[in-house]
Amino acid sequence: xxxxxxxxxxxxxxxxxxxxxxxxxxxxxxxxxxxxxxxxxxxxxxxxxxxxxxxxxxxxxxxxxxxxxxxxxxxxxxxxxxxxxxxxxxxxxxxxxxxxxxxxxxxxxxxxxxxxxxxxxxxxxxxxxxxxxx
Numbered sequence: 001x002x003x004x005x006x007x008x009x010x011x012x013x014x015x016x017x018x019x020x021x022x023x024x025x026x027x028x029x030x031x032x033x034x035x036x037x038x039x040x041x042x043x044x045x046x047x048x049x050x051x052x053x054x055x056x057x058x059x060x061x062x063x064x065x066x067x068x069x070x071x072x073x074x075x076x077x078x079x080x081x082x083x084x085x086x087x088x089x090x091x092x093x094x095x096x097x098x099x100x101x102x103x104x105x106x107x108x109x110x111x112x113x114x115x116x117x118x119x120x121x122x123x124x125x126x127x128x129x130x131x132x133x134x
Contacts, residue, residue, distance in 0.1 A: 014064035017074050021057045021081065029053045031098035032088050045091055052084050075117060079124050086125035090132025
């Protein structure tokens, strides 16, 4: 009985993160798409945006639902979200307003997980930004 309750509690968190991820990616995608359109980005950038916005949230949620430890899966998926956010910042050529929006959105949901997790996701974002500039 306790395992079921713990798993349900973990899934409750996963559902909340899923909803926030959908909302955040929807708003963020508008900013990213605007900059990509202005820079006449190539099709791979558009395909990556579509995968990130239309596929990734559902994959992350399904992985959490099927896991024995949904919290662990959410921590990893939030780290991946941060890395993808950093990549978008670099692909947008560090365009000021969308960059601030993306970094803020990608950081807000990590604060409640504690300083160590915030540091890990910030590092993932910074590394992705650096790789995106190559």
